[in-house]
Amino acid sequence: MKFESIGLADKEAKFSNVEHVMAELGFIHAGQWDYERVTFDYKFEDLVKNEIYYLRVQAYATKGEIPSSSAQIKFLIPILGKYYYPHGVEYEGEEFPKNIVDKSTQKLQAIKDKLAI
Numbered sequence: 001m002k003f004e005s006i007g008l009a010d011k012e013a014k015f016s017n018v019e020h021v022m023a024e025l026g027f028i029h030a031g032q033w034d035y036e037r038v039t040f041d042y043k044f045e046d047l048v049k050n051e052i053y054y055l056r057v058q059a060y061a062t063k064g065e066i067p068s069s070s071a072q073i074k075f076l077i078p079i080l081g082k083y084y085y086p087h088g089v090e091y092e093g094e095e096f097p098k099n100i101v102d103k104s105t106q107k108l109q110a111i112k113d114k115l116a117i
Helices: 015-024 098-115
Strands: 012-014 037-046 051-063 072-075 079-084 088-090
Touching (some): 012 015, 015 051, 015 098, 051 098, 079 098
Antiparallel strands (some): 012 072, 037 051, 051 072, 051 079, 079 088
């Protein structure tokens, strides 16, 4: 599921600011970066249904290299996917629970608000 209407795509920010905000909001990026691209993930676990979902926020460097604190990054369209073991995450053709979609929307809005973009 793509979150096109959020308005985060194509916004730019300093990597160090984004890294701080994403950590504050519970996103991780661990080893999911190279010098040009970065991915931040927020994991949702539905323990009743035993399902896992990931809200994925991706970006790429427009100036400098990741993980340099002075790098400038540009966001892509955020996506929500459902995890299937052992195959991975599926983003399309899924029915996502309303509470997961609502929480994802809130998280994405919080990113925009905290970064003032």
